[in-house]
Amino acid sequence: MKKYVYLALFIAIDIAWACSKSDTDLPDLVDDPEEITINDVLESDPEDFVENATFTSTVTIKYSGNNATVSSLPTGVSVSCNGADVTITSSIDQVEYILSGTSPDGMFKLYSDKKFKLTLNTVNLTNPDGPAINIQSGKRAYVVLPDNTTNTLTDGTSYTSSGSEDMKACFFSEGQLVFSGTGSLNITANYKHGICSDDYVRIRAGVTLSIQQAVKDGIHANDYVLIDGGTLHINASGDGIECEKGCIEINGGEITINSTDDGIVASCEDNDYTISPFIKINGGNLTITTSGQKGMAIKSESNTTINGGDLRLAVSGEASKGIKSGGHVVITGGTLDITTTGNAFYESNDISSAAGIKCDGSFKITNPGTTLTVTSSGSAGKGINCDGTLTIENCTVNVTTTGKPYIYGRLDASAKGIKSDGNLTIKGSNVTVKTTGGENSEGIESKATLTIESGTIEVIAYDDCINAANAIVINGGMIYCYSSNNDGIDSNGTLTITGGTVIASGTTMPEEGFDCDQNTFTITGGIIIGTGGSTSTPTTKTCTQHSLVYGTSGTEGQIINIQSPDGTSILTYQLPRSYTQLTFLFSSPSLAANTTYTVSTGGSVAGGTEFHGLHTNATYTGGSSVTTFTTNSMVTSVGSTSGGGGRPNGPGSFGGD
Known part of the structure; x- marks a missing residue:
């Protein structure tokens, strides 16, 4: 069992x-x-392994034109032939049926209450009015494709009914279907599905299966689909692979799916069933292309787990998704490349958008070597979008969205790079995000708290690069944020930086490099550089590291250099854009208390290393001294600055609470 x-x-x-x-x-x-x-x-x-079973009787069925010859019938097996339509009734166990030959008007049908072996030994069957193979048995069928055999099955565009019997595929079975062998099977399904089991389907390594056309699903099962390996090519007008009431697990193989609806889907079609249909991918090379509206390359009503493999997912229909999960999505290995090109559309008082990954639960991607790349070009398209928490840990994630906002009446939606309704955490990962589509196209957004522990995070966004509703906490990492029309880093609550290198560039007044309104802005460590028309000012009573807020102007590429009294450069930074009014925020462990520093601009820099304009261990020469400042307070203000959401500050004044 x-x-x-x-x-x-x-x-x-x-x-x-x-x-x-x-x-x-x-x-x-x-x-x-x-x-x-x-x-x-x-x-x-x-x-499920045919090699573990024993077969003592063999029945051969050889097709030739409109006739078929059946031989070697043992006691307990009877046959009925109508031209090349062969119907077998068996009451005994351990029988192998061997099909061979060609018929343009033939079929194989079996009634049995025992498991059996079905060997397709270079058979070519076309049945104009029903399935090519019709197994009316609830028992396990071992379907064997011998080495160097090519087998072809084709059904009709309509079926002649046979009482209340269910038959809805070119290769149909009431029971389990287990495919093995190293031969090939080609299927053209003109009525509904290519392969269908009202139980489960298993495909073992070595099998070559090509569903050249399916009016509905390529492979359709009731309980589960298990793919151990093999080579699968599926072209379907419905779903590529669907499990109607259960689960799908893929352990390997070369799988190519082109479908109008979903690519791989574990669904829940029977509302009376209490089920949790999951999808699990442990390996294999998968290429899935879907083109229908709301078509999903991978869709699960429950959880989706990817532990390995090379996945290339391309969805082009409106509001289509690369991966859609009703529960959690966990990715622990593999390489995923997801492309969405479909636009958003209005539906049921809401706007549905395309997304690389959409999960109704939480999302986690982890482990070195795991790589996720999402490219979205449709209007209001999302890279990663989840309703729960979102965790990126010790991996590589690249997201690019270029879609414009979608507006329907008073409703509107915009592209997002990475978005979670719950807490969002990045640790030890390489993350790049680009969102260039227009208003509200934010890079990384959390509707709760966003935490960066470590890693390299580079965000270029039309709107805010990094945004959170409750709080942003940065404890480490190399972080670069460049917004072309809004803030570099924007917290609607508190902002805390304890370490790392953080460069945030907002656009001109009133936008900011760092924005947390009038909420607490705490700096206790790290190298912090902020450029914008304005800035939120660090909160003096919570900071333990000195900061400079410098009001000036500057041109793109211009160097700002800060030197200590002994001539050591503690900052050499090139502006990423021009500002007629620049509010420059700088904080570093190198800023000592009660020390006078010299600010120079212009000049040149050579040697060392560079991270988005920040030069480290470099040689600075040729600049002109423009001002000095003394760190008599935790936050020192020089020049005419603007802080705390566009509130002007005069020289020596401080924002924050």
Whole structure:
């Protein structure tokens, strides 16, 4: 007896014939990103291996034109032939059926209450009025494709009914279908699905399967689909691979899917079923292309786990998604390249947008070598969008969105690079985000708290580069933010920086390099450089590291140099753009108390290393001294500055609370 085991978050559930969990449990939003662990398990049944079974009887069916010859019938097996339409009825176990030959008007049909072996030994069947192969048996069928064989199945555009029998695919079975061997099978499905089981489908390594056309789904199963390997090419007008009431797991193989609807989907079509259909990808090379409105390359009603593999997902329909999950998405390995080109559209008093990844639960991507690249060009398209927490840890993430805002009446939506409704955490990762589509096109956004622990984060955005509703906390990392029309870093609550190198460039007045309104802005460590028409001023009573707020002007590429009394450069920085009114924020552990520093501009720099205009261990020469300042307070203001959301500050004044 086969089993699934679904190990949910904190709860193990073992249910035969289904991956079960109540729909009311979804989505399960996780507050602690460390708790986003998914252990969806689809047990491998050794009885699926044909080499573990024994077959004592062999029945051969040879097709030739409009006729078929059946030989070697053992006791307990009967046959009925109508031209090349062959119907077998068996009451015995351990029987192998071998099909060969060609017929333009033939089929194979089997009634049996025992498991059996079906060997396709270079057979070419076309059935104009029904399935080419029709297995009316609820038992396991071992479908074997011998080495160096090419087999072809084609059904009709309509089926002649046979009582209440279910038959909805070119290759149909009431029971389990397990494909093995190193031969190939080509299927053209003109009625509905290419391959369908009202139980499960398993494809073992070595199989070559080509569903050249399917009016509906390429592979359709009821309980689950398990792909161990092989080569699969699927062209479907519906879904590429769908599990109607269960789970899909892919462990390897070369899989190419072109579909109008979804590529790979674990759905929940029976509302009376309490299930949790997950998708798990452990390896393989997958290329999935979808073109329909709201078409999803990978779609799960519950959780989606990717532990490895090379995935290339391209979706072009309106509001289409590369990965759509009703629960959590966890990526622990592999390379993912997702492209979305579909525009947003209005639907049911809301705007639906395309997204590289959309999950109703939480999202976590982790582990060295794991790479995710998302490119979105449709209006209001999102890179990564989740309703729960979002965690990027020890991996590489690249997101580019270029879509313009979408407006319908009073409703509007804009492109976003990375967005979460819950807390967002980045640790030890290389993250690049570019959003150039227009108003409200933000780079990285959290509707709660955004925390950066470490890594290299580079964001170029039309609107805010990094934004959070409650708080932004930066504890380390190399961070660069350049906004072409708004703030570099914008917190609607508090802003805390304890370490790292943080460069934030906002545009002209009233936009800011660092913006936290009049909320607490704490600096206790790190190198901080902010440029904009204005800035939020660090809060003196919470800071332990000195800062400079410098009001001046500057041109793109101009160097600002700050030297200590002994002539040591503690800052050499080139402006990323021109400002007629520049509010320059600088903080560094090198700024000592009660010390006078010299500010120079112009000149040149040579040697050392450079990170977006910040030169380290470089030689600065030829500049002109423009001012000095003395760090008599935790925050020193020089020149005419603007702070705290556009509030002008005179020389020596301070913002914050």
